[in-house]
Amino acid sequence: MFVDMVTARHYEERLQEEYLEGKQPAFDISAGPIPGELHLAAGQEAAAAGVCQHLRDDDTVTAPHRPHHVAIAKGVDLKRMTAEIFGRETGLGKGKGGHMHLFDPDVNFACSGIIAEGCPPAAGAGLAAKKRNTDSVAVAYLGEGAIDQGAFLESLNFAAVHDLPVVFVIEDNDWAISMPKERVTDVEDGSQRAGGFDMPGVRVDQDDAVAVYDAAAEAVGRARDRNGPTVMEVQVHRRMGHFMGDPESYRPEEDQEAAAERDSIERLTADLRAHGVENVAIEELREKAHERVEEAIKWAKDQPQPDPEDAYEDMWVNPPSGVTDTEPEFDLAGGDD
Ligand SMILES: Cc1ncc(C[n+]2csc(CCOP(=O)(O)OP(=O)(O)O)c2C)c(N)n1
Ligand SMILES: [Mg+2]
DSSP, X not given: OHHHXXXXXXXXXXXXXXXXXXXXXXTOTTOSSSOXXXXXXXXXXXXXXXXXXXXXXXXXXXXXXXXXHHHHHHTOOHHHHXXXXXXXXXXXXXXXXXXXXXXXXXXXXXXXXXXXXXXXXXXXXXXXXXXXXXXXXXXXXXXXXXXXXXXHHHHHHHHHHTTOOEEEEEEEOSEETTEEGGGTOSOSSGGGGGGGGTSXXXXXXXXXXXXXXXXXXXXXXXXXXXXXXXXXXXXXXXXSOSSTTOOOTTSOHHHHHHHHXXXXXXXXXHHXXXXXXXXXXXXXXXXXXXXXXXXXXXXXXXXXOOXXXXXXXXXXXXXXXXXXXXXXXXXXXXXXX
């Protein structure tokens, strides 16, 4: 968990530097080596590492618009993910998706910029696992700002009715862009949503990776043992703005300071020390993680830019073989009338 967390933190600090290149003095969102929006998850690493530690490659994870820490914890190819963020040809999606649209079929990871959008596909992956009679599970990550979305609530119902191996993980960072959660929902603890769907709900009150790990052991274990879905909420902290360039003028200074003070990585480092892990060993792990990040960024920046003509490739996908044997029920061409 420590390695995943320090990798994610260093990765995002480095992306932050790369992102700002060429975008100033006036903030030009399309300029620089990483064009477009960038949502960083520094301060939320415990929620990713504590859950994904229980997962295998054949388990599915969907993440929202703030995906890097989850992708790293799930084992997404760091080099190809970085190339995707830099819009390069060898990126996970050939550079067409960018940082909010990372897909790695080798470890069954996907993310989306549409909030709560990952919930239905995770329920679908759970249904597939059940029908195939495997013991793989699915995990959908969402922010606390997404807990009133229909896609989330419908997925909870579907997963409950079909008893699916799905864990819904809400990362509660108190904010949805500039909107504090108490202004949009009366439920203080998002895991209470589980009660309306007759499934267990659990909240981890602080971004303590070990506490997340323990809660996830039960939730993922329940899913793997075919005992149905769970909702988990984890309190995390947004150390940075909603996206890069966010002046955060809406955010009280005390809230920013509180987020900066609470650091799940420092907490886990202290835990490791308390359990007798030597400083040298901790620093060695940190250094290796940093080297891996530097290597991925260097590799990505050396990759070719895509050919503009390739924008027309991969627009459509043929159905998998076997599906085409079935006559379509409707005339998709529309016919004369
Ligand atoms: C369906 C949908 N509505 C609105 C948006 C615009 N939007 C992007 S992020 C965001 C807030 C998300 O807050 P939360 O779910 O708490 O995640 P966080 O950004 O705090 O990680 C909104 C409203 C969107 N992407 N998708
Ligand atoms: Mg939020």
